[in-house]
Amino acid sequence: xxxxxxxxxxxxxVLLLTLIxxxxxxxxxxxxxxxxxxxYSIFLGNAYIAVAAIGMTMVIISGNIxxxxxxxxxVLATISGTMAVSGxxxxxxxxxxVVFGVLISSITGFLVAYLRIPSIVVTLGMLSxxxxxxxxxTGGAWINxxxxxxxxxxxxxxxxxxxxxxxxxxxxxxxxxxxxxxxxRSIYAVGGNAEAARLSGISKxxxxxxxxxxxxxxxxxxxxxxxxxxxxxxxxxxxxxxxxIITASVVGGVSILGGTGTVIGSTLAAVxxxxxxxxxxxxxxxxxxxxxxxGMMILLTVLADLYxxxxxxxxx
Amino acid sequence: MTSDNLPDKPASVASGAAATGEATGLSTPHHNSAGxxxxxxxxxxxxxxxxxxxxxxxxxxxxxxxxxxxKFLTTDNLLNQCRLMAEVALVALPMTYIIITGGIDLSxxxxxxxxxxxxxxxxKNYGLPLxxxxxxxxxxxxxxxxxxxxxxxxxxxxxxxxxxxxxxxxRGLAEGISQSRSVRGYPEWFYQLGQGQxxxxxxxxxxxxxxxxxxxxxxxxSIFGRALYxxxxxETGARYSALPxxxxxxxxxxxxxxxxxxxxxIFVSRVSTTRSDMGTGLELDVxxxxxxxxxxxxxxxxxxxxxxxxxxxxxxxxxxxxLTGVKGDATIMVIGLVLIASILITNYxxxxxxxxxxxx
Numbered sequence: 116x117x118x119x120x121x122x123x124x125x126x127x128x129v130l131l132l133t134l135i136x137x138x139x140x141x142x143x144x145x146x147x148x149x150x151x152x153x154x155y156s157i158f159l160g161n162a163y164i165a166v167a168a169i170g171m172t173m174v175i176i177s178g179n180i181x182x183x184x185x186x187x188x189x190v191l192a193t194i195s196g197t198m199a200v201s202g203x204x205x206x207x208x209x210x211x212x213v214v215f216g217v218l219i220s221s222i223t224g225f226l227v228a229y230l231r232i233p234s235i236v237v238t239l240g241m242l243s244x245x246x247x248x249x250x251x252x253t254g255g256a257w258i259n260x261x262x263x264x265x266x267x268x269x270x271x272x273x274x275x276x277x278x279x280x281x282x283x284x285x286x287x288x289x290x291x292x293x294x295x296x297x298x299x300r301s302i303y304a305v306g307g308n309a310e311a312a313r314l315s316g317i318s319k320x321x322x323x324x325x326x327x328x329x330x331x332x333x334x335x336x337x338x339x340x341x342x343x344x345x346x347x348x349x350x351x352x353x354x355x356x357x358x359x360i361i362t363a364s365v366v367g368g369v370s371i372l373g374g375t376g377t378v379i380g381s382t383l384a385a386v387x388x389x390x391x392x393x394x395x396x397x398x399x400x401x402x403x404x405x406x407x408x409x410g411m412m413i414l415l416t417v418l419a420d421l422y423x424x425x426x427x428x429x430x431x
Numbered sequence: 432m433t434s435d436n437l438p439d440k441p442a443s444v445a446s447g448a449a450a451t452g453e454a455t456g457l458s459t460p461h462h463n464s465a466g467x468x469x470x471x472x473x474x475x476x477x478x479x480x481x482x483x484x485x486x487x488x489x490x491x492x493x494x495x496x497x498x499x500x501x502k503f504l505t506t507d508n509l510l511n512q513c514r515l516m517a518e519v520a521l522v523a524l525p526m527t528y529i530i531i532t533g534g535i536d537l538s539x540x541x542x543x544x545x546x547x548x549x550x551x552x553x554x555k556n557y558g559l560p561l562x563x564x565x566x567x568x569x570x571x572x573x574x575x576x577x578x579x580x581x582x583x584x585x586x587x588x589x590x591x592x593x594x595x596x597x598x599x600x601x602r603g604l605a606e607g608i609s610q611s612r613s614v615r616g617y618p619e620w621f622y623q624l625g626q627g628q629x630x631x632x633x634x635x636x637x638x639x640x641x642x643x644x645x646x647x648x649x650x651x652x653s654i655f656g657r658a659l660y661x662x663x664x665x666e667t668g669a670r671y672s673a674l675p676x677x678x679x680x681x682x683x684x685x686x687x688x689x690x691x692x693x694x695x696x697i698f699v700s701r702v703s704t705t706r707s708d709m710g711t712g713l714e715l716d717v718x719x720x721x722x723x724x725x726x727x728x729x730x731x732x733x734x735x736x737x738x739x740x741x742x743x744x745x746x747x748x749x750x751x752x753x754l755t756g757v758k759g760d761a762t763i764m765v766i767g768l769v770l771i772a773s774i775l776i777t778n779y780x781x782x783x784x785x786x787x788x789x790x791x
Contacts (some may be wrong), residue, residue: 180591232774233728234534235591235720240767243715247764251757357601365592404607410600414582417592 126368126376128350130383134390141394142283146396155276157389162278163188163340165385168363169289170333172381175361176293177326178306179227179234181220183241190245190406191216191338196258196348199265209267210341211333214411219245221324223316246352253350267343278340285336286382293378302326310318313431355406362409365387366416388412402420481777482575485740489644496751503754511635512699514625516746517635518694518710520739523717524646524722525687527738530648530721532680533730534590534663538579539691539717543710546572546695548605551614561621571691575601578690580681596649598714605707613735614705625700635697642690645647647735663730692777705765715763721743721771745769 167184172182191212198206202298219241223417228236270277293299304312305322313319344347369376391412392405444677473772497504529536559567579597600778627634647774652669661669662676670676691710699705724741726733748769749762 134689226771230775230778232771232778235775236722236728237771239715240719240771242718243763243767243770245767247761247767251764254758297626352550358595361595362599401607401610403610406599407603408600409608410603412594413592413599417596418586418587420588 117405126380127367127383130380132365133386134383137387137390139393141397145397148394152396153393157393158277158386159278160280160344161385161389162282163324163337164359164389165282165346165382166285166340167334167337168362168367168381168385169285169378170330170337171364172367172369172378173293173302173326174234174330174365176306176311176376177302179323179326180361181223181234181238181327182357182361183223183238183245183329185214186242186245186249186330186352187219187334188338188341188356189350189352190219190249191335192342192348192413193249193253193258193350195342196206196261196350197340199261200258202262203257205262205265209339212338213332216331216333216335216338217328218331219326220334224324225229227327231377238338243356249350249352255349255351258348258350259344261346261348264376265343265424266346267339278344280335281340282382285333286378289333289378298322298325307375311372358406359388359409360385362413365413366415368416368420447491453731455693474654482734482737482760484738485724485737485744489740489744489747492747492751495752496747499751500754503684503751507676508750510636510692512746512750513635513639515750516742517639517748518698519713519716519720520639520742521642521690521694523565523699523720523738523742524642524735525683525690526681526717526721526722527689527726527733527735528646528650528659529590530718530726530728531536531659531730531733533666534583534680534684534685535594535728536576536579536590536687537594537685537714537718538597538601539687539709540715541573541598541605541693542575542688543692543698543713544605544707545575545601546692547699547705547709548707550695550699552608555614567690572610572692572695573685573689576691577681577685579688582594582686583682583684584677600741602707602711609705609707611707613707615703617699617703622700622703625702635642635701638693638697643735643739652737654733655682659683660728660731663732692717712763716745716766723769723773728774 131199136210138149147153153164167188171181194215195212199205200209202310203211210345223234223237226232227234267277293302301312301317301322304315304317305319309319347423363385364376364381366388367376367378368382369381388409390404391408395402395405395408419426457775487708488537493504502508522543526536526539546568549571553567554561554564577599579590580591582593583590622687624634624638629637658669658674658679661672661674662679663666666676695709696710719731720741721738722728722741723744724733724739726737726738748765752765
C-alpha cells in the first residue's frame with residue numbers, strides 16, 4: 116500500500132493523471148479535442164520539444180542551464196535545410212545537425228566546465244551569438260524546394276508517425292542510460308553534491324562536459340524533427356522555444372536545486388504542455404493566455420518541489 | 432611587479448586587492464615610502480581596474496568607428512544613441528545591485544512589457560486619465576518586482592528559476608490582457624519624455640543621469656549599498672552580522688521592477704505605441720552590460736561606473752555595426768561575443784593577479 120502511494124505521489128504519476136484528467140474533462144466539453152486528428156497534432160507537433168527537453172533535463176540535473184537551446188535548434192535546422200537544398204545526400208543532412216549540435220554544445224560545455232563561467236552567462240552569450248549570426252547570414256529567408264525524401268518527420272512506418280518513435284525510444288534509452296550507467300549516475304552526483312562527487316572520484320569537469328555534448332546530440336535530433344515536419348524551413352529562431360523546453364524539464368520534475376529528476380517526467384510534461392496549449396482553443400480561451408499558464412505551471416511545480424523537500428528535511 | 436623591492440610589498444598587495452576584490456571606487460589607502468613607485472602603482476591600478484580597461488576599449492572603439500564612417504561622430508547620432516540606451520541603462524542600475532548580491536533577474540523584459548500594456552489598457556480600455564495610468568504602470572512594475580522578491584526571500588525559490596517563471600508569467604499576462612492588440616494615439620504631451628528635449632539634451636537622458644548618480648552614491652557610500660557587497664560575498668556571514676538580508680533583497684528586486692516600470696513609460700513615449708512584445712530580450716542587453724561592466728556574476732563585486740561604461744560600450748558597438756551595414760537583430764551577435772570575451776579576460780587577469788600575489 117505504501118509503495119502504491121509513493122508511486123502515485125511521484126512527479127511522473129502526477130503528470131500522467133493530470134494528462135488523463137485533461138483529456139477526459141476537455142474531451143467531454145468538446146469531443147473534437149480527443150479526435151484522432153487533434154491528438155496526432157498534439158504529439159506530432161511537439162515531439163521535438165520532448166526530445167530537446169531530454170537533453171535539457173540532463174543539463175539541469177547537473178546543476179546547469181542552457182537558455183541558448185532555441186537558437187541552437189534554429190541554427191541546426193537551417194544548416195540541415197541548406198545542405199538538403201544544395202544537393203547533399205539526405206542521410207548526411209539528417210546527421211549534420213547532430214554533429215554540429217554536439218560540437219557547438221561542447222564549446223558551451225568547455226566554457227562552463229573548464230573555464231568555470233556560469234552556464235547562465237555562457238548560454239546567454241551563445242543565445243545572442245547564434246541568433247544574431249543566423250540572421251546575419253540568412254537574413255531570415257525561407258528555405259523552399261526541399262528534396263523528396265528529406266521529410267523525416269513525415270514518414271509513418273507501421274502507421275505511426277516518425278517523431279513519436281523518436282520521442283518514445285529516445286526517452287527510454289536516455290532513462291536507462293541515466294539510471295544504469297556510471298556516467299549517467301555521475302550526472303546526479305555532480306548536481307546533487309559536487310563535493311561528495313569529487314571525493315568519490317567523479318570528475319565534475321568531465322561530467323559536465325559530457326552532459327553538454329550529449330545534450331547537443333539531443334538538440335541536433337530535435338532540430339532534424341523540427342526542420343522536416345513542414346515542407347519549408349524559416350531560417351530564424353523560433354520565438355520562446357527555449358522557454359518551452361525549460362518549462363517541460365522543470366514541470367517534469369527536475370529539481371531546481373539540482374540532483375534529481377527523470378527524462379520520463381520531462382517527456383510527459385512536454386506532452387502535457389502541448390495538450391494544455393491545444394485545449395485552450397477547444398474551451399474557448401484565447402491562446403494568448405498560454406504563456407501565462409506556462410509561467411504559473413513552472414512556479415507551482417517549483418513551489419511543490421520546495422514544499423516536498425522541506426517536508427523531507429532536505430532544505431530548511 | 433618588482434618583487435625584489437621590499438618597501439613596495441604592501442603597496443603591490445594593496446593594488447592587487449584593489450584590482451581584484453574591492454574595485455568599488457573606495458580605494459584602499461596605503462602609505463608608500465618608495466615615492467618613485469607611487470605613480471606607476473597608481474597607473475597600474477587604473478589599468479588593472481576593470482573600469483580602466485573598459486574606458487580604454489571605449490576610447491579605442493570610438494576612434495575606430497569615427498574613422499570608419501563619418502555618420503558616427505555627429506552630435507545627432509550620439510544624442511540619438513543616448514535616447515536608445517535609456518531603458519537599458521535604467522534597468523541595469525538595480526540589476527547591478529541584484530547581481531552584486533549574487534542574484535539575477537531575468538524577468539525585467541517581461542515586466543517592461545506588462546507595464547507598457549497596463550499603461551495602454553488602463554488609459555484606452557478603462558478610460559483612466561493618462562497621468563493615473565502612468566502611475567499605475569510604474570506601480571505594476573514595483574509590484575511585479577516585489578512578487579519576485581517575496582518568493583526569493585520568504586519562500587526560498589532560487590532567483591534564476593523564480594525570474595524565469597515570471598519571465599513567462601508576466602509576458603503571458605501582457606499578451607493575455609492585451610490579446611496582442613497594440614494601443615496608440617496618445618496625446619501630444621505624453622511624447623515629451625521619450626521624444627522631447629530639455630536644454631538641447633534628450634529628456635530621458637536627464638533621468639538616466641540622475642538615477643545613475645543616486646544609485647552610484649547609494650552603492651558606494653550608504654550602509655545599504657555596502658551591505659549588498661557583504662551579502663554577495665558571504666550571505667551567511669551577513670546574516671550573522673545582523674544585516675537585514677531578506678529586507679534588502681526584497682527592496683532591490685522591487686526596485687528592479689520599479690525601474691522596469693519607468694523604462695516602460697519611457698519606451699512607450701519614445702515609440703508612440705504600446706505592444707505586448709515590448710522589451711523582449713531586454714534582460715540580455717541589461718545583464719550583458721552589467722557583467723561587461725565588471726560586476727561578477729558570482730556576487731560580491733561591481734560598480735555603477737562599470738555598469739554605465741558597459742551600457743555605453745554595448746550601445747556603441749551596436750550602433751557602429753548598424754552604421755557599417757549590419758542589419759537589425761544581427762547586431763546582438765556582438766553582445767554575446769563581448770559578454771563571453773570580457774568574462775574570459777577578467778578571469779584571466781584575476782588568475783594572473785592572484786598568481787602574482789602568491790609569489791610574494
